Amino acid sequence: MGQPGNVALTVEHDGSVEAIAFSPDGSRFASGGGDTMLRVRTVGTGAPLDVPSEGFVSSIAFSPDATTFAVADFEQVHVRDGSTGAAIWSGPIEAGTSVNVVRFTPDGTMLVAATDMVVALFDSANGAPGLRIPVDRPLIADLDLSRDGTRIALAIDERHGGDHRNAGSARVLEVATGTELGRLTPDNAVFAVAFNPDGSVVLCSAADDTVRMFEAEGGAQLWPTEDEVDEDVTAPNSVAFDPRGRWIVVGGADGFARILEAESGVERGRAPKAPPGLPDPGFGAVTHVAFGPNGKVAASASIDNVVRLFNLDGKEHYAVNTDEVLAMAFSPDGRWLGLGCRGHAVVIDNGDFGAVG
Incomplete structure (x- = not known):
């Protein structure tokens, strides 16, 4: 294992x-991202693969068997050969509409793609169109797919378009039929959604300064209860479950990433740690959070250009200065933390802290 916090790979864009x-x-x-080249690199030794893109690349996903990868490239969805980058099939969801998200179902047979207002399914092998699910008010701010691939959670932000208003919802849809299974409606736009491991509950964050947990089927809110008041207004904008569903991490505008107990919403720890009784340290807002695959560590990125890896109590394992982080993800084995920044992408070594097992 390398030294935690060391940069293992930099990819220039x-x-x-x-x-x-x-x-x-x-x-x-x-x-x-914003240039005209998608880049695939080996973390270690291996030949680079550069694939021309037609416009702005907003989402990338590898198939479960890694033989292909999907790209949301401006108005097109592309599924490409994992070795050569050659297009296997390409097509739009809707002419003149940008594609924002691509995800493979866990069995790799279907591709889920989304624009601001439509979720569409495709046969991943040949691009044959399947179900189309329109959203009655724009826009889709976030999307999560349940681990078994049977449900989709959507974060809806209604502050856009001709009928804009300070409103939103978190919705759960059945993949096979598009039927809405549950909906939670906070007092403002919903920014982010995340399923627990078995897809039975959904976590969401909203512009009304709340984080809420609700049942995927029926939409009943589990917490907070009506008599619970969170005095720490954090303007939460990013959320994630740990792989076992016991803990969640929430990033807020006050600069803290909080670890909460999933069942109750009670805080266990936060990063960075700040000594009690001192003035507000003025940390930059947290823009991205993620849980490591081992469930023992989480990561956060903030607008003061610091990426942190920390445990459930908030103890930091490293804090790395970066450029502005626009995307963040752990590798499936937990060894690496990938970052998308302005002008380049970076892979950070998590060392033993990220190890699964």
Whole structure:
């Protein structure tokens, strides 16, 4: 293992990097964004692969068997050969509409893609279109796919478009039919959603300064209860479950990433740690959070250009200065933390702290 916090790989780009993905075994790292080239690199020794892109790359996903990868490239969805980058099939969701998200179902047979207003399914092998699920008010701010691939959670932000208003919702849809299974409606736009491991509950953060947990089927809110008041207004904008569903991490505008107990929402720890009784340290807002695959560590990125790896109590294992982080993800084996930044992508070594097992 390398020294935790060391940069293991830097991939130069001509523009901002807002899409990154690791292959299932963690050996390859793909990055793309505002320039006209998607880059796939081996974390270690291996031949680079550069794939021309038509526009802005907003999302990348490797298939479960790593033989292909999907790209949201401006108005097109592409599924490409994992070795050569050659296009296997390409097509739009809707002419003149940008594609924002691509995800493979866990069995690799279907591709889920989304624009601001539509979720669409495709046969991943040949691009044959499947179900299309329109969203009645724009826009889709975030999307999560349940681990078994049967449910989709959507974060809806209604502060856009011709009928804009300070409102939003978190919705759960059945993949096979598009049927809405549950909906939670906070007092403002919803920024982010995340399923627990078995897909039975959903975590969401909203512009009304709340983090809420609700049942995927039916939409009943589990916490906070009506008599619970969170005096720490954190403007939460990013959320994630740990792989076992016991803990969650929430990033807020006050500069802290909080570890909460999933069942109750009670805080266990926060990073960075700040001594009690001192003035507000003025940390930059947290923009991205993620849980490591081992469930023992989480990571955060903030607008003061610091990336942190920390344990459940908030103890930091490293704090690394970076450029502005636009995307963040752990490798499936936990060894690496990938970052998309302005002008380049970076892979940081987590050392033993990220090890699964």
